[in-house]
Amino acid sequence: MDDPRPAGSRTLATVKTVGWIAGALLAGALIAIVVVDRKVHLADTGSDSLVPWWMFVAWSLLFYALYWVGFRYLVQTLRRHDAASQRLIRDLTEANENLELAQTLGRTGTWTAIRDGPITWTGSAAQLIGLEPSKTRITPEAFIALIHPDDRKRALSAYLHALRTRGTLALDLRMQPPDGGLRWVSIRGAVAEDRSRIAGTIVDVTRQMHAHERLVATEHQFRILFDDNPMAFCVYDATTLEILEINKAVVQQFGYSREELIGVPISAMAIPEQRSAVAEEVEAYAGKPQMAPRIWSAQRKDGSIRELRIHATAIRFHGRDAWLILAEDVTEQLARQRELAYRATYDPVTGLLNGRAVADALQAQEDQPWRLAYIQLRGLELIEDSLGQAVGTRVMQRMARRLERLGYEYGEVGHLRPEEFVLAVRDPARWDQALRELREELSRSVSGAGSRQQLEAWIGTARFPDDHPDAMEAIHLAGLAAHLGRAEGHAMVAFEPSMSHKAGHRLRMAARMHRALDNCEFQLHFQQIRDLRNGRTTGLEALVRWPQPEGGFIPPADFIGVAEDTGLIVPLGRWVLQEAVRAYQSLVAAGHEGLSIAINVSQVQFLKTDLLRDFDEVFRAHALPRGALHVELTESILMTRPEQARALLAQLQERGVCISLDDFGTGFSSMAYLHHLPIDAMKIDRAFVRHVHVDRRNASICQALLQLGHGLSLTVVAEGVEEQAEYDWLRDHQCDKAQGYCIARPAPLEKILDSLEP
Ligand code: C2E
Ligand code: CA
Ligand code: CA
Numbered sequence: 001m002d003d004p005r006p007a008g009s010r011t012l013a014t015v016k017t018v019g020w021i022a023g024a025l026l027a028g029a030l031i032a033i034v035v036v037d038r039k040v041h042l043a044d045t046g047s048d049s050l051v052p053w054w055m056f057v058a059w060s061l062l063f064y065a066l067y068w069v070g071f072r073y074l075v076q077t078l079r080r081h082d083a084a085s086q087r088l089i090r091d092l093t094e095a096n097e098n099l100e101l102a103q104t105l106g107r108t109g110t111w112t113a114i115r116d117g118p119i120t121w122t123g124s125a126a127q128l129i130g131l132e133p134s135k136t137r138i139t140p141e142a143f144i145a146l147i148h149p150d151d152r153k154r155a156l157s158a159y160l161h162a163l164r165t166r167g168t169l170a171l172d173l174r175m176q177p178p179d180g181g182l183r184w185v186s187i188r189g190a191v192a193e194d195r196s197r198i199a200g201t202i203v204d205v206t207r208q209m210h211a212h213e214r215l216v217a218t219e220h221q222f223r224i225l226f227d228d229n230p231m232a233f234c235v236y237d238a239t240t241l242e243i244l245e246i247n248k249a250v251v252q253q254f255g256y257s258r259e260e261l262i263g264v265p266i267s268a269m270a271i272p273e274q275r276s277a278v279a280e281e282v283e284a285y286a287g288k289p290q291m292a293p294r295i296w297s298a299q300r301k302d303g304s305i306r307e308l309r310i311h312a313t314a315i316r317f318h319g320r321d322a323w324l325i326l327a328e329d330v331t332e333q334l335a336r337q338r339e340l341a342y343r344a345t346y347d348p349v350t351g352l353l354n355g356r357a358v359a360d361a362l363q364a365q366e367d368q369p370w371r372l373a374y375i376q377l378r379g380l381e382l383i384e385d386s387l388g389q390a391v392g393t394r395v396m397q398r399m400a401r402r403l404e405r406l407g408y409e410y411g412e413v414g415h416l417r418p419e420e421f422v423l424a425v426r427d428p429a430r431w432d433q434a435l436r437e438l439r440e441e442l443s444r445s446v447s448g449a450g451s452r453q454q455l456e457a458w459i460g461t462a463r464f465p466d467d468h469p470d471a472m473e474a475i476h477l478a479g480l481a482a483h484l485g486r487a488e489g490h491a492m493v494a495f496e497p498s499m500s501h502k503a504g505h506r507l508r509m510a511a512r513m514h515r516a517l518d519n520c521e522f523q524l525h526f527q528q529i530r531d532l533r534n535g536r537t538t539g540l541e542a543l544v545r546w547p548q549p550e551g552g553f554i555p556p557a558d559f560i561g562v563a564e565d566t567g568l569i570v571p572l573g574r575w576v577l578q579e580a581v582r583a584y585q586s587l588v589a590a591g592h593e594g595l596s597i598a599i600n601v602s603q604v605q606f607l608k609t610d611l612l613r614d615f616d617e618v619f620r621a622h623a624l625p626r627g628a629l630h631v632e633l634t635e636s637i638l639m640t641r642p643e644q645a646r647a648l649l650a651q652l653q654e655r656g657v658c659i660s661l662d663d664f665g666t667g668f669s670s671m672a673y674l675h676h677l678p679i680d681a682m683k684i685d686r687a688f689v690r691h692v693h694v695d696r697r698n699a700s701i702c703q704a705l706l707q708l709g710h711g712l713s714l715t716v717v718a719e720g721v722e723e724q725a726e727y728d729w730l731r732d733h734q735c736d737k738a739q740g741y742c743i744a745r746p747a748p749l750e751k752i753l754d755s756l757e758p
Helices: 007-045 053-105 123-128 140-146 149-166 206-229 248-254 271-282 332-345 354-365 380-387 387-411 427-443 471-489 498-518 556-568 569-589 601-608 609-623 635-640 643-656 696-711 725-730 749-755
Strands: 108-114 119-121 168-175 183-191 197-204 232-237 244-246 290-299 307-315 321-328 372-378 411-417 420-425 444-449 452-453 458-465 492-494 524-532 537-547 596-600 629-634 658-664 681-684 715-718
Touching: 007 053, 053 108, 053 123, 053 321, 053 354, 108 123, 108 183, 119 681, 123 197, 140 498, 149 183, 149 197, 168 749, 183 206, 183 321, 197 471, 232 248, 232 307, 232 411, 244 290, 271 290, 271 321, 290 321, 307 332, 332 354, 354 420, 354 471, 354 696, 372 380, 372 427, 387 411, 387 420, 387 444, 411 471, 420 427, 420 471, 427 458, 458 471, 471 492, 471 498, 471 556, 492 696, 498 556, 498 725, 524 749, 537 569, 556 569, 556 601, 569 596, 569 601, 569 629, 569 725, 569 749, 596 658, 601 643, 629 635, 635 643, 635 658, 643 658, 681 696, 696 715
Parallel strands: 458 492, 537 596, 596 629, 629 658, 658 681, 681 715
Antiparallel strands: 108 119, 108 197, 168 183, 183 197, 232 244, 232 321, 290 307, 307 321, 372 420, 372 458, 411 420, 444 452, 524 537
């Protein structure tokens, strides 16, 4: 059985045993010596008188006592040593255990390879390559077998090299332990002076290697992300602001090489006038994790400027504080945005503010009373149709420049729709003056395509915020006034609350007209035109009627304007033309071959519809003699578009259509242009015919008009003749024809046919 006590304790016990035995033996020996010596002495001398025996005993006792003192000292010294050695052993064991533990935990171990002998290592070293901790000795062959085949050659040559050069060994190897799996170990060692062995450490670096691999993979991915990213990336030093890295996109987009940019301050990428601002911005973000996105204007190598939206994040780059910036090229996007913002505020053709922008400007100064003039032009579309869009645009731009001046002078001006503008006057005291100037500007012809173009204009006025607290609505109210003014033939109208009702009424009427046209509710009445020389009916004027279910008619004056506004005038006009032709044929069938039919053509119809084509269709379908159809036009049509009117009228005349100038004297006709126009007749408006026999003013006007008409070889027709006296006066003053209630009221054709002389 093994003695469980430590070696020191065992020695002490042995010494103690030996000491006791030696003590006992010594005591026995002393006693024996004393006894023997006594006997010898007594035998020799027979007396003990020479040296007293007790002296001898005393010396023996003293010697014996000295022995025990020495023995005790020895035992105590041994005990102390034993305790110290036990402490040391304990400490060493503990330290060893700790070291083992530390090595196991730290996945490290120590080893020694004896030249041409086995390799010994610590248990932790055995463990970390997958062997039992007790297997602390291994042959070099067995060790090599544990190395990954790809690393064996490298390991061996490093080992031999270290031995040969007596240098150090530093190896990172893959080990294939018997338990499977793969482990990375880092072996470090040094060769002994006599080259008899190499000793060193072995550390499991699998985790670090994996982390490294991951790092390498991440780095690789980052490289791909950074380098091959189509967006421009750049890294610059947070302190020196120098560019540390750029990606390929930067090179491609800005034309500089990598070498040209690395080391350059980031602010140098900006255009010169922005550089100091960029540097300040960048510095202001020092220590912050991110920069708010911002726009920098950067200059490319070729000098062109790109607008960049910068997104920047603080990073660590090769151990330095740096910023990673992503530069998004937003040049086109910004240009588009600017364009949109411009469009949202300005009219792209005239460059004037648009309606919304004017309204916003007014709303921002709503404590100030504004007067608004809504200008509705007419004629631009026609210029475009006949002379081309470019001319139309030029004319509109010129008009816009005039209005712009007024806007600058009096407040604001805006362009709302192609032919609609608004002038907002800030100071009510200057309103009249502004209006005067506005009307003057509008009445002046505008040059375009070598000739001067006259535009018609209607003005509606309103007050902001008095008429409406919303500026846009107030502008609309002024527009409504202009619109109604135009429909009613007034060049300038101020908004009144009743107009809103009127506008609603017009809208409802438009809807009803649609239905009426679909349901053929319209009728055509005719009014006779009489020759004053012989008293015979020479023709009929077709007048449209819209009968109502509750009886009576809506007068044409009430719905023609709505029809014009809504475009319904086109189908209505065609229907009138066809009915007129039917009436003509009925007249012929009834034996009244010589009677003509006059149809009224409104301004919109004349200017905007293809009148000629409608007539051509009629002539193709029906063989009508020359003079069978008359067209009645008002002067204003001819004034607005003299050139176009002339051409169209000439073409109508060519086809045998006679032209009458309706409501003559009410417009702004100038005699100068009359003789240029292909006209056959002029109709003196009822306003001048009224009481002509007693009204001296009307009489002189009628005389002048008769003279003018005859001077131009025109047939003169008097309209609205209600009284016989008027009729007589006209006949006596050589008026050619007359029309009016005193001759006949407008009536359906059947009635007319009944009343006509056979
Ligand atoms: P307008 O061409 O001047 O037509 C003459 C108007 O005077 C007609 O009014 C007629 O009924 C009215 N009238 C005739 N004799 C007298 C009279 O002795 N005294 C009075 N006070 N009035 C008389 P109506 O039918 O109400 O037509 C009004 C206007 O409507 C027309 O004026 C014409 O401009 C327009 N109109 C009528 N029918 C058509 C049409 O088919 N197409 C177009 N575009 N306009 C039409
Ligand atoms: Ca007429
Ligand atoms: Ca008339």
